[in-house]
Amino acid sequence: MKKAYRASLLRFDAAGQPVFDEDGLLVVAPDSTGRQRVLDAGSHAAVAPRHPEAHTTHLPGRILAPGFVDMHIHFPQTDIIGSPSPGLLPWLENYTFPEESRFVDPAHSNEVADVFFDELLRNGVTTSLTFATSHVASVDAFFEGAQRRGLRMITGKVLQDRNSPDGVRDDTEQSLIDSEALIRKWHDVGRLGYAITPRFAPASTDAQMRGAGELAAKYADTWIQSHVAENRDEVSWVRELYPKARSYLDVYAGFGLMRERAVYAHCIYLDDTDRALLRDTKTRPP
Numbered sequence: 001m002k003k004a005y006r007a008s009l010l011r012f013d014a015a016g017q018p019v020f021d022e023d024g025l026l027v028v029a030p031d032s033t034g035r036q037r038v039l040d041a042g043s044h045a046a047v048a049p050r051h052p053e054a055h056t057t058h059l060p061g062r063i064l065a066p067g068f069v070d071m072h073i074h075f076p077q078t079d080i081i082g083s084p085s086p087g088l089l090p091w092l093e094n095y096t097f098p099e100e101s102r103f104v105d106p107a108h109s110n111e112v113a114d115v116f117f118d119e120l121l122r123n124g125v126t127t128s129l130t131f132a133t134s135h136v137a138s139v140d141a142f143f144e145g146a147q148r149r150g151l152r153m154i155t156g157k158v159l160q161d162r163n164s165p166d167g168v169r170d171d172t173e174q175s176l177i178d179s180e181a182l183i184r185k186w187h188d189v190g191r192l193g194y195a196i197t198p199r200f201a202p203a204s205t206d207a208q209m210r211g212a213g214e215l216a217a218k219y220a221d222t223w224i225q226s227h228v229a230e231n232r233d234e235v236s237w238v239r240e241l242y243p244k245a246r247s248y249l250d251v252y253a254g255f256g257l258m259r260e261r262a263v264y265a266h267c268i269y270l271d272d273t274d275r276a277l278l279r280d281t282k283t284r285p286p
Contacts, residue, residue, distance in 0.1 A: 002029045002039065002051055007059035011041050011066065026064050027051050035150045067126025071286035072225070072265040074131040075116040075142060075155070076100050076109075088231040093165075101167030103133040109141035117145050127152040129195060129225055129263055129286070134158045134170045136178050143186045154223050156195035157182055159212055160203035176211040183219050195223035195263075201238050201251045213256030223261045226252065229274075230266035249274045258283040 009024025025047040027040040040047050048056075080099050085091035103109045120128065132138040132155045139157050146153035157179050161172045170178075179196065187194035196219075198204045198212050216224055229235055229248050238248045245251045249270060252258050258281040267278075267285040278284070 002027060002054035003036075004028075004048075004051060004054040004056040005059055005064060006044055006056055007062040007064050009041060009043075009064050024064065025056070027054055033150075065124075068124045070120070070125050070128040070130075071263060072131075073128050075113060076103050076131070076133045076138060078112055078116050078119070087233055089233055089237075097165050097168050100133040101165075103138040103141075104135045104167070106137040106141060109135070109138045110145070113141045113145040117149055117151065120151075121149070128154070129223065130155040131158060131197060131199075131225070132156065134160050134164075134168050134175070134199075136182065139182050139186070143189075143192055146192060147190060150191065152191040152193075154193040154195050156197035156223070156225070158197050158199050159208050160199040161208045162205050163202050164199075172205060172208045172211070175208060176215065179212075179215060183215070183222060187219065187222055193223055194219075195225045196257075197224075198226045198252075198257070200227040200234070201248065202234070202241055206255075209251075209255040209257070216257060216259065216262075220259075221261070223263065224257055224259070225263050225265070226257070227266055228252065228264045229269040232269065235269050247271065247274050249277060253277060253281070 005026045007024060009021040009026060011019050013019050021043045023044045024042065025044040026038065027047060028036045029039050031037045040050060076099065077096060080095045083091065083095040085094060130142065130153065132142050134157060136157060139155060142153065142155045157175070159170065159175050159179065160168060161170050161175060183194045186192050196212050196216050198209060201209070216222065235248055238251060242251045245254060249264070252264070258277065260282040262283040263286055264283060265286055
């Protein structure tokens with residue numbers, strides 16, 4: 001059965017340009033799976049005559065818009081939002097890593113994923129590029145929850161085989177085996193996508209970073225996500241770990257991890273050469 005919603009409408013045309021209809025109409029109907037799909041959208045005057053049989057709900061004073069997109073978020077950190085810390089590195093040590101170690105448990109992963117998706121939907125977010133944890137269970141829970149809700153979601157197993165405590169530190173070889181298995185299991189299944197996910201350069205050995213780059217080359221339509229230049233202490237640490245790299249960002253370039261569909265969070269302490277590197281490789285900040 002067709003349903004129509006009459007309200008102000010923010011939409012995008014075929015060229016990707018925004019269009020605002022003060023008096024708009026959105027027409028939907030269920031597909032073969034029972035999920036509602038958009039059939040038509042535009043001004044009420046233009047759309048209504050095409051769907052005379054649709055039952056119309058009037059929403060005066062409301063604006064209907066496409067779902068929001070969040071290009072950098074960590075679903076396992078749902079329960080530690082707002083935890084106080086003097087900086088990034090102690091925050092990871094004192095809050096993030098202990099919390100993420102719990103995601104080895106599939107039941108816990110599923111519970112948090114459900115809360116996470118409920119909160120996203122409550123705030124109008126229907127697509128996100130998301131960090132899971134280093135545990136396969138966290139990735140499966142995330143994708144299963146997104147699939148049940150028909151959401152467009154992207155995530156990947158976090159890679160971190162050094163400078164990480166027990167409970168979140170993974171094994172180099174197994175981490176890459178698991179990542180490839182998860183790509184084959186979930187990437188491009190329905191509305192889902194896989195992101196190759198080194199946590200950040202200090203948390204991965206050269207072997208793991210090299211393996212991530214090889215996966216990125218082999219599966220060129222996957223995403224890549226990581227962090228770069230969020231905090232001055234972090235930047236200094238990377239300089240000590242990679243003295244031959246021109247910059248923090250250049251570390252990722254050296255391992256083949258900068259290309260189209262690569263997204264690097266934060267990008268605060270970059271220079272003009274780094275910004276040119278982002279442009280030339282079609283890599284993006286969120």
